[in-house]
Amino acid sequence: MKPIRVGVLGAGVVASGVVKVLNRNQQEIRRRAGRGIEVTAVGARSLDKAHAALGRDIEVTTDLEALVVRPDIDIVVELIGGTDRAKSLVLAAIAAGKHVVTANKALLAVHGNEVFAAAHAQGVMVGFEAAVAGGIPIIKALREGLTANRIEWIAGIINGTTNFILSQMRSKGLDFGVVLKEAQRLGYAEADPTFDIEGIDAAHKATIMSAIAFGIPVQFDKAHVEGITPLQAADIRYAEQLGYRIKLLGITKRRDDLHGIELRVHPTLVPAKRLIANVEGAMNAVVVQGDAVGTTLYYGKGAGSEPTASAVVADLVDITRLATADPDHRVPHLAFQPDALADTPILPIEQVITSFYLRLVVADEAGVLARITGILAEHGISIDALLQRESAEGEHQTDVIILTHDTVEGRMAQALAQMQALPTVLAPIVRIRKEELS
């Protein structure tokens, strides 16, 4: 059979990984797919840079709009990132009847519904394994491997940059700013690290997983997003003393009591004995809780040239197998049939239920603890553990660390406001959410 012909948009690290992997493993891939997969042409801004990255033999064009409609191309791989031009190129490719593979989480988290609707109407596939957790086949696991299950929740370390920073902060006891600089020097963080450290990248990925897990449209604008910039070394240390590690988790959870879904990214205390708490450096891991299968975990590299290419090429193989099949034979984009998506709402953060880690800097005087614990009791928030640091001689303040049981976020917000107003509470209260993941 004639090889499947691929047009690649972009000539960066992932594109060069795709070209490299398709070349190196072409025999292995043909043995699996039953057909060769070849890169016909690459679209890039600079011909010279593209040739330097991908080799002289490859056809390169700067006219991306022309590339995506070329009749000699079956699949368009979109690797340029961003949401504007990427969107119009992807929609143009779909309109021209091309299947699409993309690693672009921002595009799908924000415009996924439009993209998938267009693809459905045209009868083409959009593969996006590479958009979440890089080389880990988590989209396939959720969409196909766990179809028997009512998914209960997903919690993932889905941003390598922040996990690298948090791992270094913990192991070296350093503050955020210092580690960020080191991460930038080593190439683990970008010059402008905002998307990563503010949790936006993780929220894009959590949004996509949420849609696939629960059969709802992608709704990035409803996600609650907090990054790791406010994290202090002291809290990582205290967490460790209490048997926890702090990870930036993307979490999405079915809440049957409110017929809603939680979707949130924030630093989270996780019991140190959980496997996911031991995922270090730039590695990713996703925990999925299903009602039949129980807990499963998927671990691997979430970024990088060849790990991401691994996911892109797996999508190419899937599409190669099903390219000529009836669309009914394919896996629906969002795991559920397009006409079976639900309108289950994403809950506002006030309705989210978690437990909490609180650190209060308090005056070292009688009655302080009674007032604090009294406020928590008043709001029906029960305490799981309490740690008061012994104040040094001559020091007139100390740290009080409180771990709570599960409570509604809104209730905790009220309690926090009251505690913060106490004259004996001397600094802004640190509050970090905690998940037992059991």
Add this chain to the structure above:
Amino acid sequence: MKPIRVGVLGAGVVASGVVKVLNRNQQEIRRRAGRGIEVTAVGARSLDKAHAALGRDIEVTTDLEALVVRPDIDIVVELIGGTDRAKSLVLAAIAAGKHVVTANKALLAVHGNEVFAAAHAQGVMVGFEAAVAGGIPIIKALREGLTANRIEWIAGIINGTTNFILSQMRSKGLDFGVVLKEAQRLGYAEADPTFDIEGIDAAHKATIMSAIAFGIPVQFDKAHVEGITPLQAADIRYAEQLGYRIKLLGITKRRDDLHGIELRVHPTLVPAKRLIANVEGAMNAVVVQGDAVGTTLYYGKGAGSEPTASAVVADLVDITRLATADPDHRVPHLAFQPDALADTPILPIEQVITSFYLRLVVADEAGVLARITGILAEHGISIDALLQRESAEGEHQTDVIILTHDTVEGRMAQALAQMQALPTVLAPIVRIRKEELS
């Protein structure tokens, strides 16, 4: 569309899980598959027991041979286990044009080539996600998620019983026999635990993964299999002191130097810091090393009613989607196209390369260590670490623990024979293979 109709062979724990999950999640599953999936009839030895396990509403028959050819059944789910009757029933179902889903690793590891050839000839699918690592979608990950990769090796904890026993031996410092009894009492080990503790079950699963990873026929008879029965608490303790844990691993590895493949199951020292070393109790985990993706790991429950049912039902959904598709659109049974399987041989154990943990009980006298290390040096085996226990007062013997670097098994066997023959070596030498998994 009319629902897909399933005939289930067997009425045990997995069958009841399948019926339960299909009932409980029928709406969720229909939303995903685009079609309902219904159990039409169950074949079992005892009508009463089957009704007691599955409910009164379900049609039960004792005539399994008739069930598998019934025209009102689309897919046969084989859950009776064993290799004889299961084989003839599965082949009969295939001959009648039924798709098959099976959780039967023994059947596939031993007769897989015949079963898959028959299915290929008939144009039907055989799903077997449940045959390896229960609810973990590892077959899908290997067969579809990692198609871009040249798989380099796989190492898995793929038998829950032995992992439960090893976890208990380590955490409680108990000997094998004591823990086995406890495991039997708790239902983690069967009355006749031979298949589990002797590594046979793990070898069935490793054989299947080996075929899928490297595109070779299943060759269970070539697998090297060692169980955990000889393991002593002392070795688990010494391993821990050296920073290792002992796990029963199923390992398969590409050996380009010899154009062969390693396929083996044996107790293995693994660095304690690896995630897989921290997989405790009856849980399973599989590490896959691919040339593009690097290291990935898949973790979850490897057995039990609903975890196994999760995998069976996922296969039912896959088949439901592709039932009416052209066979070319389906994923090949062994990941590679049937005409693209390789004849790469499984290497004999003598050619396997690993590092080793050795424990020698030696006379506490001058020159002993020199002779032992001399023999290793003679065979070109270099030492990574050495630990000599201080002998207690009045004691005339002591333990010497040696960790070696990688060496060929055959060479180690020669060295061991020579060391064992030394008059100062007072007991059979314990040797456990070690894998860094990096």
